[in-house]
Amino acid sequence: MAEKAMEPYEIGELDHYLYGQGNHYEIYKKLGAHLVQKGKKKGVYFAVWAPHAKSVSVVGDFNDWDMEANPMERGEPLGIYTCFVPGVKENELYKYCIETCSGEYIFKADPYANYAELRPGTASKVTDLSRLKWTDQTWMENRKKWDHKKAPMSVYEAHIGSWKRHPGREDEGFYSYREFAKEAAAYLKDMGYTHIELIGIAEHPFDGSWGYQVTGYYAPTSRYGTPEDFAWMINHFHKNKIGVILDWVPAHFPRDAHGLADFDGTATYEYADPRQGEHPDWGTKIFDYGKNEVRNFLISNALFWIEKFHVDGLRVDAVASMLYLDYGKQDGQWIANKYGENKNLEAIDFFKHLNSVVLGRNPGALMIAEESTAWPMVTGDVEHDGLGFSLKWNMGWMHDFTEYMKLDPYFRKDNHNLMTFAMSYAYSENYILVLSHDEVVHLKCSMINKMPGLGFDKYANLKAGYAFMMGHAGKKLLFMGQEFAQLREWSEERELDWYLLAEKEHLAIQNWVRDLLHLYKQNKALYEMDQDxxxxxxxxxxxxxxxxxxxxxxxxxxxxxxxxxxxxxxxxxxxxxxxxxxxxxxxxxxxxxxxxxxxxxxxxxxxxxxxxxxxxxxxxxxxxxxxxxxxxxxxx
CATH class of the missing domain: 2.60.40.1180 (Golgi alpha-mannosidase II)
Known part of the structure; x- marks a missing residue:
């Protein structure tokens, strides 16, 4: 008997097959909540993967959160639950009510939702991404020909919620995506940056995690506006010739009850054995990179940001924690691989797959590894057993540089090699030199307060350090506020101390960084042979x-x-x-x-x-x- 005709949004046998193989690279177009028309009825098609659930229903504003109103149908062989609910409109809240094997009922946000309720609320929100408008065709065409190895790349790392705030407002006074884009694009153009790297974009429940504990991988955070506002921001940066990089966190996720942890009552997205599936230091869960559906979730997510939202690159957080099975663990807290080693073979394979697909489909895009060890060939070709990243954060240079800069000048003569050592391995990877948010928090001091001495000495020291960094081989990244010598450590709870620019010392540092950045951009000698x-x-x-x-x-x-x-x-x-x-x-x-x-x-x-x-x-x-x-x- 012939199979009934399927609507394009419905999940069929091919979707199950590709998702089960880990190769359904646009699965986000099928899973999640999508506004559709079924016959003459308009509504939302819901789809969620919950392989070990006894039953699943969708609950929300539209059915008064009634667990029995909209049961979902289980699709085999993977356990993808689907249903069409007529009359559901945009911006309505929803969750999945999952009956676990033990008969317990748990309520989960949608892992593939594109929009979420503003914290402290934890529900997903129906939205329509088909309306995103783009006028950055020239940028996107030029990106295909862009070669990061031969091009200047100076990155401004920023956190929208603490860059600037509106004073005196009853809410937190956050800038919206659109407000931030207008002011930041003008500022970056004036300063001479080529890229902005944004932290804390994917939806997360706790501000203090800075966005490194994600519950909504497919949703730009609602703190600063809608997905349309987010797309407008990217578009605006592109119109101003500024590339956009997002921090991306495939290493771990939080235990929050509405998130991915024990999603269907069992370890669905994480390794089941806590020795593999938990980070003792961070209190988080580790993705199961051996599961095809989990790998698919992450690879599809990387493509979602780069292809759907035109993002130019992803900086992949905590790569070392993924590569080493014993990362941050004591004896007895981890399990060796089949060769008795501490390498996570499944994570290695995941990186090769991820980078091959993302960069293969998107010439000119970037995959950047924050990898803090001497793991070989992080930016090496996958064909030669490399991990396939475009760039690697040079954490060794950062550590040596900051240690040297903190020294009293009298003792620097005995530590001269701290500044020269990085050139001995500068061509082993494609490096980016970083002075990131991690260097100016948790009692590490701001950059200016790392400097020895008082008054003139502190500022003059910092100027010399920034010039050395700009002249050194490698791309560049500087965290917001350090370009004008922010005195206080960074906190996500307040805006940067822009008032300091009324003082001549801080204005002088900003002038210095601006002119260094423009010198960098205008001189091929400073970037075109970084890897030579x-x-x-x-x-x-x-x-x-x-x-x-x-x-x-x-x-x-x-x-x-x-x-x-x-x-x-x-x-x-x-x-x-x-x-x-x-x-x-x-x-x-x-x-x-x-x-x-x-x-x-x-x-x-x-x-x-x-x-x-x-x-x-x-x-x-x-x-x-x-x-x-x-x-x-x-x-x-």
Whole structure:
């Protein structure tokens, strides 16, 4: 007998097969709640995966939360429950009432919902994503040709709820997605950033988790508006030539009763054995990467943000916690793999699948790993047993850099290698240098308050550090507020201290960062050979006694190169001589002693001619008056 004709939104045998194989990359178009028309009736088609449930019904505003009003039909072989409820309209709240094997009734938010009730409410909300409007076609076409290895990439990491707030409002005063987009896009363009990375976007119940404990993987948080508002924000950034990266958390999820934990009364999304399925330190659940439906949930989610919402990349959080079975665990709290090792073979396989699909389908998109160990080939090709990421956060550089910068200048001569070591492994991965939110919370101090000394010394130290970072090989990321030397640690509970810009020291740091960013964007030498040893050359990596670093960044065509000289002590070097590669003229293009950067404003020559005089093991050199904590950048 012929199978009855199916509506396009209904879940059929092919959907079950692909989802069961872990290859239904657009399953979000079928699972969840979708406004449809069935015959002459308009309503919502609900679909949820609950393999071990005895029964499932959908409850909500539309049926007075009656558990018996709208039972769902079980589809085999996977246990996907579906039903059509006529008359349900947009913005109505709903949940799934799941009868577990033990006969208990639990109420769960929809794992595939695209919108959620504002916390403390925990229900899902019916919404229609078919209305999203896009005018960023030029950006999306150009993205296909974009090569992150050859392009400038300076990222502003931001949290919408604490960037700026409306004062005096009864609610928290959050900026909406649209308000944030307008102000932030103008600010980023002025400062010279190429990308914004947003934390805390997927729906989460607790503000203090900063969005790293997610309950709504397919829903932009309702704190700042609707999914349409979120799409408007992305579109606006793109119109202003700013790429958008989202933090993405496939490592773990919280235990909240309405979330994914024990979804159908059993370990549905997580490993069943607590030694595999729980993070003791974080109190969270670990996804079961061996289950095809769970892998599908996550891979489809990555594609959802990149394809449905035009997001340009995902920064994947806590990659190390996924790769190591014993991450954050004591003996007896974890189970070795079949070879007796601590590698999570299922997570490794998941990453290879994820990155191959996401980057294969979306040329020019980015997958960025926050991986804190020396795991090999994180950005290596999957074909050669790499994990296939586009970029890796350089946590080693970050740690060494912050340790050095915190030192009293007197002790820096004995720790000179902290600043040079990263270049010994700089080409082992495609790196991005990061000074992220993690470095300015939990009593770690803001960047300015990590600096030793008082007054002038603190600000001059920070200027030298930022210049060194901008000259070093690798893409760049800086967390919001650090570009103007925010004094207090970051807190999600308040806006940044923008009032500090009324003080000349903070304005000077902002001017310095702005000009560094524009110098970076305008000079190919600073980015096009980040993954090529020919792009970076030490002039003197061993001047530990004076704590001065000098190096050259080369462009591919050799036409416009930059020489950096950075002094990390309060000692003036009235006649500092630097060796140079060629007998050329060297033009001073950035000088930290300029008045607008908080320097003395002393007049000095713009052009310096190299003479035949040996220095730093080179036949040519020139002399320059290097101020305390001075930075000079020369073009040649």
């Amino acid at each position: 040893w020919r792009g970076f050359e030490w002039i003197n990596a061993d001047d530990g006694y004076r704590s001065i670093f000098s190096f050259v960044r080369h462009s591919e065509d050799g036409k416009k190169n930059l020489l950096f000289v950075c002094n990390f002590t309060p000692m003036e070097r009235a006649d500092y001589r630097v060796g140079v590669p060629k007998r050329k003229q060297y033009k001073l293009v950035l000088n930290s002693d300029d008045e607008k950067y908080g320097g003395t404003g002393e007049e000095r020559p713009v052009v310096y001619k190299a003479v035949k005089k040996e220095c730093d093991g080179r036949p040519y050199s020139f002399a320059y008056k290097l101020p305390p904590y001075g930075v000079a950048v020369f073009e040649f």
